[in-house]
Amino acid sequence: MTNTLLILPGDGIGPEVMAEVRKVIDWFGAKRGIAFDVSEDLVGGSAYDTHGTPLTDATMAKAQEVDAVLLGAVGGPKYDKLDFSVKPERGLLRLRKEMDLYANLRPAQCFDALADFSSLKKDVVAGLDIMIVRELTSGIYFGEPRGIIKEGNERVGINTQRYTESEIARVARSAFELAKLRGNKVCSMEKANVMESGVLWRDVVQEIHDAEYPEVELSHMYADAGAMQLTRWPKQFDVIVTDNLFGDLLSDLAAMLTGSLGMLPSASLGAPMANGRPKALYEPVHGSAPDIAGQGKANPIACILSFAMALRYSFGQGDEAARLEAAVEKVLADGLRTADLMGPDGGTPVSTQGMGDAIVAALDAAL
């Protein structure tokens, strides 16, 4: 089977971190015989600058065909004043929606070498390994009606939280399946005390559990209390499943527990395609960081680890994914630090390119 990969570097630091991922992809082709048929295209502000839209229909069609899409980041101050419909973020949201990538996997893992970097005490985060499963194609991000309307003399901003049973059920299944491969625990978060959609969320997650996954330990938490518990004692969690908006917030919070947003990958998965592989898009959790773009300061690790997730979830190469993750762990243990990781332990400063090269060297050394 060929491995097709569409690379969308995007804006800001996207292109420079993606250049480091390209080195890693080439390494797997040359040294492990895992060849990728790679194509590259524009998304976000860079697509808007060239085509007047953050995602062309041609790019959208291409994304539907490939085994996996790897995206850098989108957005930047240059595009802040654009009409909502052509903002860089709309390109990303269109990919998620039209590919129907309903399960967004956001691991928050604390690397030993970085346990001192968290704003929380070391013993709270050391060894942390949790997985947030965020619903990604529905909820308030996409619900109708939406808009800004006029009511009498004033404007009213409207968004709608809406979930169908089947939308909740399928992301709940993703969470339970993942839990079985990990710590066998799922905590579901919503606001069932305030929102009807939260009541339905809680009911459906419980029903799927009782009918299909009774062996997995399930708990429920209000999302605000969940945020508090995540900072109090995050190691109580294994898999957290939650809706689109709460998942957006909670995953940023969880990311920071690990010390740097520059470390965290994500996978957005949909239903299986004809070849059995899930529709999939991989991207770092961090944004386009326009303030440091083009200066060699960005940390490429989140994007490189996103490629590791692609190896695991799209290309059936779990061992090779682990090999890449081990190489990342090695360079961190060796003290190599991009600017975002320069903290209490000093370490050896490296550029974006230096980090990419070091990871490739670590892959070589471990062969």
Ligand code: IPM
């Ligand atoms: C994320 C981002 C996106 C979101 C933006 C860029 C649209 O914050 O992936 O978490 O809100 O989903």
Ligand code: MG
């Ligand atoms: Mg976010």
